Amino acid sequence: MKRGPGGLYATPAIVWLTVFFIAPLFIIVLYSFLRPGLRGGVEWSLTFDAYRAIANPTFAKVTLNTIVVALGATLVTLLIALPCGYYMARSKNQTLLLLLVIIPFWTNFLIRIYAWIAILGNEGFLNDMLQALGLTNDSIRFLYNRWAVALVLVYTYLPYAILPLFSTIDKFDFSLLEAARDLGASKFGAIRRVLMPNIKGGVLTAFLFTFIPIFGAYAVPLLVGGTESYMLGNLIADELTKSRNWPLASAISLVITLVTTIGVMLLVRANGANVLGGGKEASEAKAEQSAPLLNASLVALPHSGGGAS
């Protein structure tokens, strides 16, 4: 990286990061070592109570559930997003398809969740349909379980996976697939041996863009989940608003942040690939390419800790 006047241009970014990322993180770290106030807030005396409280079975159970749901939903999202991104990259109507992917963003996130409730609910569209067709007599309970949470999460984060995959696959030179076929690879073999290694960076980006927010999901499990689909985001929110134990909420957030950060770093190291760029760069570019990824994931992380979604 260059030194010199570049530092000056970085000022807005540094200010932004300081105010909206480093300072809040500092406050969270600080709060996690304090005593809870009676009606929320903190009392200014040092303690490790919050961290002691984490070491209990409920926390472990919720964490496990969160990991299972997040990994499952992310995997399904990627499995759907890959063929979508591939098809879009090969299509002649790229602009139209891109628009279709982006259109859901025009509607508020919460309204889209309520739309799912309207579809899947006991008196919902799907049940009405099934009964009208005479397939069932009683309404089926689609909502308020882990599957409903996973379904709505996949729906919500699909565009976040499709977009980076599309942009990477779009840069992929498809004559490489023909070369692989020419050299004796089957259709599937060519995709596995040539396409996948060259779009590794895009897959990793798509994984992070879905996994990190899903790991911190809050609204979706709250609205369409049941007690068994309680996730870490809900736990944090409840500690904040119901139990009014801000230090505990802070401690949980920090643990999530730490775990995801370490996970992301291990993943990036293992892949050694550039993540936000395309797949065609020479190997020398690797070292520099991991920097933007790290920034992106760090910016994304408070999101997971804070349980905003």
Place this chain on the structure above:
Amino acid sequence: MIGSDVVIENVSKSFGDFAALNDVSIGIKKGEFFSLLGPSGCGKTTLLRIIAGFEQPESGTVLLDGKDVLPLPPDGRKANTVFQNYALFPHLTVFENVAFSLRLKKQPEAAVRERVNEYLRLVELQTHGSKKPAQLSGGQKQRVAIARALINEPSVLLLDEPLSALDAKLRQHMLIELDAIHDKIGITFIYVTHDQQEALSVSDRIAVMNAGKVLQVGTPQEIYEAPATDFVAKFIGETNLYEGSILSVNGELVTIESAEFGSVQVTDTDPPPSGTRVSWTVRPEKIRIGPDKPSTSRNALNLIQGRVDEPIYSGFQTKFYVKTAGGATLKVIKQHADWSDEGPEIAWKDEVWLSFSAEDAFLVEVKG
């Protein structure tokens, strides 16, 4: 390795309304260095992709050693391709690129190592095995592409303008290397190019194509000296091309009446009857230019008087544009004189005599 013969029969291919190949038939012999030559967009790549299996024609057949290969996928054909942009796998090293097809076949690692090194030696890249394609020069990339295709032991190697991305000097060098590799391994090469010089210098035979059709198939000599159509005559090298009508036919000797030259004698193996409108050609270097009327008793020599319009000096030769009495302009190329060449220099505005043998002038095409 042993080459295959490739027979292309009545192949047609359209993209939408556009006919990229129109009833193409070519027979290619075992071990031949065969070129598909034609201007950009004439359908060369399309034909190559049909042979490789990346495109299906609407009609026609492609036979490798007598066997119809059209139902086979690309990985089921004993043909390998050197792509126009090389299509090296960027995530693999040179070694891994070349080893790709062997590893697909799950060959033991020791055997893979030995064979890859053998082919890297063939293309003189044995010390570059651990580099990534991005670290190679254009010429080196091209050699990796060749080694990667050859290691699969194809019986036909398809090369799509493999030299077009290289600079002129390297192109010459690689062309000679390619020819040497062909001689060494002896499989059939089908070589696509739009560069007539390339095609003429290495091919055993050439198919000249234009607008989705094959216009002529022949050896470089046949194509150059006896072009089958106006297009071929103009596309290959420089030439003089004129029209006229046949005055008389005497065996293979044809006398043509033309407005610009009076009567001209040319040859044709199967001439049409008198009165037919035709075009005829003579190459510039086949015309002799001199200040005096040549005194010779030779038969079937065409003698034409003219005046030098413009001499163009280009080092080893000079090209003259000579205006004849009839108003035509003939191109004449004269190699530069050595000590045995006597007589004055020919300069601008000189009156000159042109002469060429009927054996060097050909009927090209019958006009409707």
